[in-house]
Amino acid sequence: MRPSSFFYQIRQGFKNIGRNKLFSIASIATMTACIFIFGALFSVIMNVDSVRRDLEEKVGVTVFFIEGTSDERMQQIGDEIRAIDHVTEVTFTSADEAWENYKAEHFASNPELAEGFKDNPLANSASYTVLVDRIERQQGVVDQISRIPDVRQINQSSAAVRNLASFNQVFTYISVAIIVILLVVSVILIANAINLGIQTRSDEIAIMKLIGSTDAFVRAPFVVEGLILGLIGTVLPLLLLFLAYSGLVRALLMRFGFLGEMGDVLLSPASVFAVLVPIGLVLGLGIGLFGAWITVKRHLDV
Amino acid sequence: MAEDFLHDYRKAWSFMIDLDHVSKQYEKGLAAVDELSLHVDKGEFVFVVGDSGSGKSTMIRLLLKELEPTSGIITVNGRVLNTMRHGQIPKYRRSIGTVFQDFRLLEEMTVYENVAFAMHAVEAPGRLIKKRVPQVLHEVGLSEKYRSLPRQLSGGEQQRVAIARAIVNSPQILLADEPTGNLDPRNAFEIMKLIEQINHSGTTVLVVTHNKELVNQFQKRVIMMRNGTIARDVEEGGYIEA
Incomplete structure (x- = not known):
């Protein structure tokens, strides 16, 4: 034209x-x-x-170990989890940190109640928090983690997502x-x-x-x-x-x-x-x- | 046999307009044009006369390729219309100028714009439009009125604009369907003179009309149509009632 x-x-x-x-x-x-x-x-x-x-980025799964798992083994498990596809972040929480977090969350207003516990009641609660890139891939990652020896329990909190x-x-x-x-x-x-x-x-x-x-x-x-x-x-x-x-x-x-x-x-x-x-x-x-x-x-x- | 066939088609191509046993039947079954054969030479001026319903307008529409013939072959300037593809129609129509009884001007456009519109429509270059439109308006005697709107003009002047629009793209054929039907005798005569002048410059002219006086005055070839076919075809003839 x-x-x-x-x-x-x-x-x-x-x-x-x-x-x-x-x-x-x-x-x-x-x-x-x-x-x-x-x-x-x-x-x-x-x-x-x-x-x-x-x-999705913030809600992860929590991985607990069977009783008596050594620190060294826990570290190995952490490395194995990191090697799984789609895992974006793995954070370790020791038993002591878990107890401190629990106290801060539940006994903030009555700290004297927490004093009643001489030993760490969450002694067996060291864990890894694992984040996955997309929520629909979480189940696959959980299945792979569950096959790792010495893993006792995996908590998923993805219902809200x-x-x-x-x-x-x-x-x-x-x-x-x-x-x-x-x-x-x-x-x-x-x-x-x-x-x-x-x-x-x-x-x-x-x-x-x-x-x-x-x-x-x-x-x-x-x-x-x-x-x-x-x-x-x-x-x-x-x-x-x-x-x-x-x-x-x-x-x-x-x-x-x-x-x-x-x-x-x-x-x-x-x-x-x-x-x-x-x-x-x-x-x-x-x-x-x-x-x-x-x-x-x-x-x-x- | 084959030689006769070739001879017929070579002959058809030598005419400007050639209708060979053309029929056009509408859906109701009545033949508006029935086995019509007609030849018009290059540069000829032909009056087509006849009563309403005799097939004159259907013939014009067939020539414009607005209608397809039911049978027969139409050849215009060497082009067989029957086999022409849809995409080739615009180029074909550019070789034909058309004038109607009701002028068909665009009311909201000035005289200049109405004529320029025809050049825009064929995608002519802007500078050619600026040069050619005043020239054509001068030829039809409307140089002074180029800024007027159609409603500000007389019937004769409006038809002049329509003629200017029809010839601005220098067509080889001018088809005029009752061009003087809405005009008084003086204006009708002047319009016909103008069409004759266009014919003298080499354009083949086909005028459909009811105007006996004009046909008799101009003494051109007259084709009388009746019931979709040619009842009479006379060189330099007059209008004789059927």
Whole structure:
């Protein structure tokens, strides 16, 4: 296509939107609503997933040894565990450390009660805490550890993570269903807006075809129109979402900031929007392009 | 046998328009065009006359490849339309200028834009458009009105714009379907003079009309159609009622 034809088509695309104001506004409004809801659901999915990953990294298994295992043997067991695939971290807790931790946790308000124990009641409680890269690989690692001689017991505390993972999965399915419905609605509305434009310009299309315009040339202004509607209908909700999300993160930081880690509960706006913006743009422009394409295709047989 | 066949097709290619036993039946079963055979030479001016429903408009639509014939072969400027692929139609239509009774101008575009639109539609370079459009507007006598909108023009002027749009891409054939149907006698005569002038520059012209006075005045070849076929074909003839 010649540059002059290219710019002519772009101008025609903008003119189409102007001639068809009401439907253009309706399309942009629907797109905005759809992409906003999509973005909001997507942000929630990203955050839930991030919490799950975070927990996966923190929740491990605890490995105990049979009574009388020597320090040297314990060290050997530690090395064997480290050699297992997907193990990311192995931390040793001696029996004394285990008792100190227990006291700090349970006798903090009544330290005199702990004094009643002359010997370490957790003398047989030295352990390794083992972290795995992904929660679904934990069971395999546990099975391998259980085959190591002198290992007495393995405690898994992954129930919470599993619940969170399955919640996220269900939430993702529901979100995907909602998003698909919204996308279909968007395509139909954009197609309607363009269809109306085509009907009001059927003379123009007929003349273009009779003069000898190619299908691509007839289609181009409508495609430009669809892309512009898609672009505006994406940028607007992404901007609104960015403001809303940043505001939410700021509000949480101000309210729960003193709780330290609570401030990290939500992903930063930058990390969410680094993913959301390209996906949103591809979706929005895709909806615009697809809506225009299917609509013009039906009217090109002149 | 084969030599006759080749001879017929060589002959068909020598014509600007050649319809060889062409029929067009619509779904209802009635033949709008029935075994129609017609030859138009390069540079010829032909009036096609006949009552409503005699097949004139169907013939125009067949020539524009808006319709496919049910049978028969249509050859235009050496191109057989029957075998033409969808992708080749735009290029073919660029060789034909079309004028309609209702002008079919784009109401929100100025005179200049309406004519330039035809050049944009065939992806002509911008500088050629700027050069050619004023030239054609001058030829049809509308240089002064290039900024007017169609509704600000008289019927005759609107048809001039339509003619300018039809010839701006220098077509080899001009098809005019009732070009004077909406005009008063004086404007009708002037439009026909303009079409004759275009014909003199080498463009083959086919004018479908009901206007007896004009047909009689211009003394061109007249083809009278009836029931989808040619009832009469006279060189330099007049309009004789069927």
